[in-house]
Every structure is written in C-alpha cells, then in structure tokens.
Amino acid sequence: MALPTLLNSRSPLAAPAAQREILAALPLARSFEDAVAAAQTAPLTAAGVDVLQVNLGKRCNQACHHCHVDAGPDRREVMPDAIVDACLGVLARSGIQTLDITGGAPEMHPRFRDLVIKARRLGRRVIDRCNLTIATLPNYSDLPRFLAAHQVEVVASLPSYAASMTDRQRGDGVFEQSIAALREFNTFGYGVDGSGLVLNLVTNPVGAFLPASQAALERDWKRELQRQHGLVFNQLFTITNMPISRYLEWLEHSGNLAAYMGKLVQAFNPATVPGVMCRATLSVGWDGRLFDCDFNQMLDLPLAAAAPQSIVDLTNDAALQRVAARRIVTGPHCFGCTAGAGSSCGGATV
Amino acid sequence: MDTYYHPPDLAKFGDIGKDAPELWKKFQEWYGAVFAEGALTEREKALIALAVSHAVQCPYCIDAYTSGSLEKGATPAQMTEAVHVAAAIRGGASLVHGVQMRNHLEQISM
Numbered sequence: 001m002a003l004p005t006l007l008n009s010r011s012p013l014a015a016p017a018a019q020r021e022i023l024a025a026l027p028l029a030r031s032f033e034d035a036v037a038a039a040q041t042a043p044l045t046a047a048g049v050d051v052l053q054v055n056l057g058k059r060c061n062q063a064c065h066h067c068h069v070d071a072g073p074d075r076r077e078v079m080p081d082a083i084v085d086a087c088l089g090v091l092a093r094s095g096i097q098t099l100d101i102t103g104g105a106p107e108m109h110p111r112f113r114d115l116v117i118k119a120r121r122l123g124r125r126v127i128d129r130c131n132l133t134i135a136t137l138p139n140y141s142d143l144p145r146f147l148a149a150h151q152v153e154v155v156a157s158l159p160s161y162a163a164s165m166t167d168r169q170r171g172d173g174v175f176e177q178s179i180a181a182l183r184e185f186n187t188f189g190y191g192v193d194g195s196g197l198v199l200n201l202v203t204n205p206v207g208a209f210l211p212a213s214q215a216a217l218e219r220d221w222k223r224e225l226q227r228q229h230g231l232v233f234n235q236l237f238t239i240t241n242m243p244i245s246r247y248l249e250w251l252e253h254s255g256n257l258a259a260y261m262g263k264l265v266q267a268f269n270p271a272t273v274p275g276v277m278c279r280a281t282l283s284v285g286w287d288g289r290l291f292d293c294d295f296n297q298m299l300d301l302p303l304a305a306a307a308p309q310s311i312v313d314l315t316n317d318a319a320l321q322r323v324a325a326r327r328i329v330t331g332p333h334c335f336g337c338t339a340g341a342g343s344s345c346g347g348a349t350v
Numbered sequence: 351m352d353t354y355y356h357p358p359d360l361a362k363f364g365d366i367g368k369d370a371p372e373l374w375k376k377f378q379e380w381y382g383a384v385f386a387e388g389a390l391t392e393r394e395k396a397l398i399a400l401a402v403s404h405a406v407q408c409p410y411c412i413d414a415y416t417s418g419s420l421e422k423g424a425t426p427a428q429m430t431e432a433v434h435v436a437a438a439i440r441g442g443a444s445l446v447h448g449v450q451m452r453n454h455l456e457q458i459s460m
Contacts, residue, residue: 160425162425162426162427165425165426205420205421207420209417209420209421210421211421212393212420212421212422212423212424213392213422213423216391216392216393216422216423217423220423262361
C-alpha cells in the first residue's frame with residue numbers, strides 16, 4: 001500500500017523552504033561552496049546542455065520512503081500540454097541530444113507516449129525513468145512493447161535483489177511486481193546482449209549510508225538476478241540518497257540527519273566536481289520552470305537569476321547559450337553528488 | 351545518564367594522535383593498507399572487521415563496521431552470519447576449555 005505523501009499528511013516538510021531551512025541550519029564542517037573552491041578555482045558553471053531532463057509531474061502509483069519528489073497517487077501536478085510542446089520545441093531547435101523523462105511515474109502522463117514518439121522522430125536519445133511496477137498495472141501492460149518499438153532506454157529502480165530490502169524502501173509487494181516487470185522487459189529484448197535495447201537498473205542505499213562500489217554491486221546484481229530469477233540487464237547505477245523531501249523527513253525522524261550530512265561532507269571527493277551532472281543537464285519542472293537538476297527543482301531553487309527561468313523562454317539561440325553557460329545554484333544537499341565515487345542520474349561519476 | 355561509551359567519541363578517534371602524532375600517522379597508514387582491496391575484497395575485510403568487533407565487543411567498531419559493511423555492499427543476511435561466526439568462535443572457545451576441565455577432573459578424581 002502506498003504511503004501518504006508529505007503534502008497529503010500536511011507535513012511541514014512538504015514546503016521546499018522548510019527543507020532548505022533545515023539543511024541551512026545544520027552545523028557542517030564546511031559549506032559546499034567552500035569545498036568546491038578548495039577543489040577548483042572557479043565556481044560551478046554549466047558546460048553546455050547535453051541532457052534535457054523533463055519532470056512530467058508528481059503523480060505516481062507508488063510512494064517510496066526515500067522519494068525526493070514527494071510523488072504519490074494523491075499528487076495532481078502534471079505538465080500542461082503547452083509545456084510539453086515547449087520542451088519538444090527546444091529539442092527541435094537545439095543540439096540537445098538526450099531527452100530524459102522522469103516524474104513521478106512519467107508514463108502516467110497523458111502526453112508521455114506522444115512526447116516519446118516526437119522526440120524519437122527528432123532523432124533524440126530518449127530515457128524513461130521507470131519505477132517498474134507501473135508496467136504491471138492493466139492500463140500500462142503494453143509499456144515494454146511501446147518503449148521497445150521506439151528504442152527508448154529504460155532506467156529502472158531496484159534498490160536491492162533482496163525482496164525485504166526493496167520492499168522496505170519502496171513498499172510491500174514492490175519487489176515481486178518489479179521482478180515481474182523486469183521479466184516482461186527482458187521478453188521484449190531489454191537488457192539482452194545484441195538487442196540494442198538498454199535496460200539499466202538504479203540502486204539507492206536502503207538507509208543512511210553511502211552506496212557501495214558500483215562495479216562490485218553490478219557483479220552481485222547480475223549474478224543474483226540471473227541465478228534467482230533468470231533476469232538480465234545492462235548496467236547498475238548507484239545513486240546516493242539526497243537529503244531532500246521524504247528522505248530528509250526520514251533522516252530527521254530517525255535521528256540520522258546530522259550524522260548522514262556529516263558523512264556526505266567528510267566523503268567530499270574533489271575529483272567528482274568536474275563531472276557533476278548539473279554541468280551538462282537542464283531540468284524542467286512540471287510547470288515549465290528551469291532548474292540545474294531534479295533536486296534543485298524539488299527544493300525550489302531556480303536557475304541563477306541571469307538565466308532564463310522557464311522552458312517557454314528558450315525561444316532563440318541567445319537564450320539557450322545563456323542557459324548553457326549559467327552559474328550553477330548550489331547548497332548543502334549538493335554534497336550528495338560529490339561524496340565518495342560521486343552520484344548522478346547515470347550513477348557513480350568517478 | 352553518564353557512561354564510559356559515547357557514540358560521538360568515535361569521531362574524536364584522531365585525538366589519540368595529539369601527543370604521539372607519528373605513531374598515529376603510522377597506525378592510519380597501516381590501517382588504510384590493511385583494509386584496501388588485496389587477496390581479500392574490501393567487503394570481505396569489512397565483514398571480518400564486523401565479526402571481530404563483536405568478538406572484542408567494541409561498540410565503536412560495531413557502529414563503524416555496520417555502516418562500513420553496508421557501504422561495501424554487504425547484505426544484512428551476510429552481516430548477521432558474520433556475527434554468528436564471531437559468536438560461535440567465542441562460544442566454542444569457552445567450550446573447548448572444557449577439555450582442560452575434563453583433564454583436571456581426571457587428574458584429581460579417583
């Protein structure tokens with residue numbers, strides 16, 4: 001059964017400002033900006049836009065304990081048609097090669113398939129960030145077939161190959177449904193050598209600790225999913241949990257917040273700074289507003305004031321260039337992307 | 351309540367180097383080398399450390415290597431088995447001394 005979202009349970013942390021306040025009040029050994037300054041001479045700036053990451057909204061069939069979006073079945077925010085069209089317009093006018101579609105469960109958006117089809121027609125690489133269980137619901141059972149037909153890359157969440165760990169993070173019964181969905185994706189060739197259909201899995205730690213070595217975990221995942229379930233996939237991405245939204249609430253409630261933030265700060269790795277994903281990504285909110293990443297989006301930290309603020313403002317080359325060279329907006333949560341081996345939507349960065 | 355063990359003290363471990371910095375430096379270098387990947391993986395070493403932490407009953411070490419084992423990709427099932435190994439050795443170590451008891455019993459009995 002899905003948990004109530006912060007919004008629905010009237011938690012003060014449903015407000016991004018309240019989350020920012022908690023993070024700002026933590027007595028960290030140093031600020032993220034100081035850590036970056038010690039690693040390189042210049043502040044963080046974008047180095048172009050390779051990926052347009054579009055968040056279609058907060059609606060989701062699940063409500064995971066660690067969700068940084070506070071997504072769930074009770075959320076109603078979905079991207080309006082005009083914003084979907086504006087995203088497609090930017091893809092058509094720009095050299096941005098990758099459309100990364102996320103949510104919520106982005107497949108629940110009525111324009112999801114239209115967006116995929118049109119972006120693929122433009123020749124863009126399309127990624128669907130899929131929670132897997134959506135493909136087991138009657139209305140979405142043909143999702144693997146549709147995604148395969150349009151050569152969409154699937155990035156799917158599976159925190160653990162152990163059922164109890166996955167269910168602890170994502171809800172009772174999620175593991176079993178996820179395995180069923182993975183079997184369906186494999187049936188259509190996803191993750192199968194030589195098929196050209198990419199199926200990557202994502203694991204977030206089930207608790208207040210950093211991810212293990214991505215390469216070591218990938219070996220475990222491949223061995224165990226094959227041995228226990230006969231399943232295959234391409235790559236495993238390890239992603240550090242960000243101290244935002246429901247994960248932030250859990251950290252605070254469980255008394256882990258100060259120690260976890262201390263761990264992120266202590267594990268700051270200067271080698272991760274040049275490759276942080278915000279330098280190559282532009283994040284679009286459900287309402288069209290622009291952000292450096294999905295995490296800034298959830299904390300309501302918009303692009304630096306000098307840059308255009310909405311996807312509908314990206315009407316010409318000059319606006320695109322301003323976005324592509326923008327100064328990145330940072331905060332204490334950014335330590336999540338620079339701890340240890342680094343973290344991004346594509347997994348470890350070093 | 352006052353106690354000899356305070357969880358925040360683990361973060362002060364480095365204070366032990368204050369009056370013997372060279373020894374602390376040598377310990378750190380050696381410690382780092384011990385836990386680096388070698389003939390054993392980092393995960394195997396973390397699980398050994400977790401088991402030994404229980405055998406020597408060091409609360410700091412138990413906290414550190416519970417997190418450490420997870421961060422090396424160990425599962426709760428593997429960690430629990432490691433603790434059972436420590437417990438079995440401790441239990442077995444007591445029990446095997448029973449042979450000494452039997453020997454002495456034989457010695458002094460008619």
